Amino acid sequence: MLKVLEDKLLQLLSWLRAGPAGKFLRWWTGELRQAMPSSWQQKLQHALRRTTLKVKDESLLVGVDENRALRNLEVFSMAQAASVQKQQVEDLLLNNELQEAPRVLLLDLETVLNREMKLPLAAESNLAQVLTFEMDRQTPFRASDVYFDWKITGRDTESNQLHLHLYVIPRTEADRIMSSVTDRGFNLTGVDIVDGDRTLGLNLLPAERRFRMVNRKARMNLALGAACVVLLVLVMAQSLYLRAHQVTELEAAITDVQGQAREVMEIKQQIDETSEAAGFLATRRAEVPLAIEVLADITEILPDDTYLDRLVITNSSVQLQGKSQNAQRLIELVNESALLDDAAFRGSTRLDARSGLEIFEVNATIVKAGTN
Numbered sequence: 001m002l003k004v005l006e007d008k009l010l011q012l013l014s015w016l017r018a019g020p021a022g023k024f025l026r027w028w029t030g031e032l033r034q035a036m037p038s039s040w041q042q043k044l045q046h047a048l049r050r051t052t053l054k055v056k057d058e059s060l061l062v063g064v065d066e067n068r069a070l071r072n073l074e075v076f077s078m079a080q081a082a083s084v085q086k087q088q089v090e091d092l093l094l095n096n097e098l099q100e101a102p103r104v105l106l107l108d109l110e111t112v113l114n115r116e117m118k119l120p121l122a123a124e125s126n127l128a129q130v131l132t133f134e135m136d137r138q139t140p141f142r143a144s145d146v147y148f149d150w151k152i153t154g155r156d157t158e159s160n161q162l163h164l165h166l167y168v169i170p171r172t173e174a175d176r177i178m179s180s181v182t183d184r185g186f187n188l189t190g191v192d193i194v195d196g197d198r199t200l201g202l203n204l205l206p207a208e209r210r211f212r213m214v215n216r217k218a219r220m221n222l223a224l225g226a227a228c229v230v231l232l233v234l235v236m237a238q239s240l241y242l243r244a245h246q247v248t249e250l251e252a253a254i255t256d257v258q259g260q261a262r263e264v265m266e267i268k269q270q271i272d273e274t275s276e277a278a279g280f281l282a283t284r285r286a287e288v289p290l291a292i293e294v295l296a297d298i299t300e301i302l303p304d305d306t307y308l309d310r311l312v313i314t315n316s317s318v319q320l321q322g323k324s325q326n327a328q329r330l331i332e333l334v335n336e337s338a339l340l341d342d343a344a345f346r347g348s349t350r351l352d353a354r355s356g357l358e359i360f361e362v363n364a365t366i367v368k369a370g371t372n
Contacts, residue, residue, distance in 0.1 A: 048066075048067075049064050049065065049066045049098065049101050050064070050065040050066075050101055050102045050103070050104050051063075051064060051065075051093060051098045051101045051102065051103045051104065052064065052065050052070060052103075052104055052105075052106050052192075052194075052199070053103060053104070053105050053106065053181050053186060053188075054105070054106040054194070055078070055105075055177055055180055055181065058077065058078045058079060059075050059076065059077055059078060060075070060076045060077075060078055060085070060089075060181070060184075061074075061075050062074050062075075062076065062089055062092060062093075063106075064096065064098060064101075065104065065192075065199050068198050068199050068200075068201055069197065069198060070106075070194060070197045070198060070199055073092060073096060074088075074089075074092050076088060076089065078180070082183065082184040082185060083185070085184055086184055086185040086186070089186070102189040102190065103186055103187065103188055103189055103211075104188065104189060104190045104191065104192045104199075104203075105177065105178055105181055105188050105190070105191045105192070105205075106191075106192055106193070106194045106199065107169060107174070107177070107191060107192070107193050107194070107204075108193075108194060109193055109194065109195045109200075111169065111173070112167050112168065112169045112193055112204075113139060113141075113166075113167070113168040113169065114165060114166070114167055114168075115138055115139065115165070115166045115168070116153075116163070116164075116165055116166075117134075117138060117163075117164050117165070117166050118161045118162065118163055118164075119134075119161070119162045119164070120160060120161065120162065121155060121157070121160050121161065121162050123162060124152075124155075124162050127150065127164075131143075131148065131150060131166065135148070135168075138166065139166075139168050141168065141170060145170060145171055145172075146168045146169060146170055146171055147168070147169050147171055147174050147191065147204040147205065147206065148166060148167060148168045148169075148204060149167050149202040149203055149204045150164045150165060150166050150167065150202075151164060151165045151167070151200060151201075151202060152164045153165060167193055167200075167202060167204065169191075169204060174191065174204065178191070187211035188205065188210070188211055189205075189210050189211050189212070190203035190204075190205050190210060191203060191204040191205040192204075289339050289366065289367075291313045293339065294313050294318060294339055294340075294366060295311070295313065297337050297338070297339045297340065298311070298318070298320070298337075298340075301333050301334065301336070301337050302330070302333070303324070303326075303329075303333070305324060305325040305326070305357075306322060306323070306324035306325070306327075306330065307322055307323060307324075308320055308321065308322035309321050309322045309323070310322070313366075314366075315366070316365065316366055317363060317364065317365055317366060318340060318363070318364045318365075318366060319346075319361070319362070319363050320334075320360075320361070320362045320363075320364070321360070321361045321362075322359075322360065323352055323355060323357035323358065323359055323360070324357060324358055324360060325357055325358070326358070327345075327349045327358040327359075327360035328349070330343070330360060330362055331343045331344065331345070331362065334362060334364050335364075337364075338367070339366060339367055340364040340365065340366060340367060341364065341365050341367050342364060342365040343362055343363070343364040344362070344363055344364075345360065345361065345362055346361040346362065346363050347361060
């Protein structure tokens, strides 16, 4: 069950590396490294150093791999006692600050089967399984009899092909070399290939056989980095919260001000309407005399032998109905008024049999201010 889960995890990681996310991550990390100061790049490469172990003749060559450049540190004779030699190597690694660095067995390129291959681009997402199926066709070995790894050399999108180098070593040969190292107390995290003085950056050792080195400094750095990321996220979250809170307060203040402004506008509108109504009344009052003024004027101009039965005063006219000894002269009297004009009888006058007076009905226009 554990083997199946590891295979699935490797397939997922391979799919992620081959997919858009992996391509973007490779591009982003490459650009990020290029943007770093040279001193930071050197420190990063220094932190990613690997301890290399190589068996040559009857000697154990201990070196360091830094950015694929191989540098030999010491040569130990395999004839020494394993415990003594292990202590000597540990002292050497301690002096070079490599005691927690990954330990990799190096194989010469000449001892490994190297084959150039072309596969469809779609195979990149599940390359390990595809190479396992193709192993007996591309090499004289079955996949179960070898350790292998690959290095992608190019992607041809026009022909839809993936170019890669396949590196294969028989398990029996690799196990023999690894045993000579592991028997002396060295746990290996990988098996790489060396070409001249440079390593290829491969790992032929299966995942289940890789020893996991515990790098306390790296863990501390990762913990500090994670803490910095968490603090950064908290600061950003707090900043966003404060900004959202400020926006909420600002929106509430704007709403309050808008309410006040609306009330002010309503009051201003009421004032304008009241002012307009007052102005209209004042204008009307200035243009048209008051009814009491018209009544006083009519009372003054009518002679003593004339009295009214009905008086109607509107905004623009006056209607007089009554009796008089001489109704004909009323037209002249009304027209002489400063407030009335255009007086005329409404119908003809007639004689009242009981009083002997003339019954009349006169209509006149109220004179507006400034007309005369």
